[in-house]
Amino acid sequence: MNVKRIRTDRQIQACFPVIRQLRPHLIETEFVMRVRRQEEAGFRLVAVFAGRKPCAVAGYRIAECLSRGRNLYVDDLVTDEKYRSQGLGKVLLDWLIREARGHKCEQLALDSGVQRFAAHRFYLRHGMNITAHHFALDLQRRSRNGKPGNSG
Numbered sequence: 001m002n003v004k005r006i007r008t009d010r011q012i013q014a015c016f017p018v019i020r021q022l023r024p025h026l027i028e029t030e031f032v033m034r035v036r037r038q039e040e041a042g043f044r045l046v047a048v049f050a051g052r053k054p055c056a057v058a059g060y061r062i063a064e065c066l067s068r069g070r071n072l073y074v075d076d077l078v079t080d081e082k083y084r085s086q087g088l089g090k091v092l093l094d095w096l097i098r099e100a101r102g103h104k105c106e107q108l109a110l111d112s113g114v115q116r117f118a119a120h121r122f123y124l125r126h127g128m129n130i131t132a133h134h135f136a137l138d139l140q141r142r143s144r145n146g147k148p149g150n151s152g
């Protein structure tokens with residue numbers, strides 16, 4: 001299984017049905033524009049394909065900060081539900097680790113929603129440690145409406 005970089009608008013759009021399974025709040029017609037905007041800040045999409053269709057997708061960027069040094073930050077990692085538990089998540093994670101090493105990163109890091117217990121098992125099984133609590137303040141909501149946020 002090869003991991004390919006997603007470059008064209010058509011390839012980005014083809015990732016949407018998979019990404020939507022992780023980020024259900026995204027709007028299909030805005031997806032390409034949002035990815036292109038994030039790319040200007042270093043964001044990259046990669047995917048594993050089944051024929052011409054992406055079946056597992058990762059979004060990441062190379063970042064640097066005082067706490068972690070140079071790191072590869074994984075924004076999104078999702079396998080199409082039809083293809084889960086077939087090793088595609090591991091293929092993507094291994095590719096991301098190689099990419100991080102290639103960029104001389106000291107760390108690969110990500111946030112994962114507290115409710116994603118199965119994903120946590122996946123990360124722990126692959127040698128990752130839980131190293132932080134993530135805090136967020138929603139600046140768009142004027143009053144609390146009880147809806148959970150969508151990060152991680």
Ligand SMILES: CC(C)(COP(=O)(O)OP(=O)(O)OC[C@H]1O[C@@H](n2cnc3c(N)ncnc32)[C@H](O)[C@@H]1OP(=O)(O)O)[C@@H](O)C(=O)NCCC(=O)NCCS
Nearest residue numbers: 077078079084085086087088089090112118119121122152
């Ligand atoms: C986490 C995820 C990317 C793993 O991808 P994958 O292609 O299933 O990964 P692999 O086949 O290499 O490993 C499978 C393991 O991942 C874990 N896993 C996590 N969520 C799972 C799910 N919904 N279905 C199946 N396995 C899942 C299990 O430990 C599983 O091991 P098992 O098959 O022995 O039960 C994928 O399950 C997924 O997209 N989950 C929903 C989105 C998500 O939570 N992404 C992480 C955001 S931080």
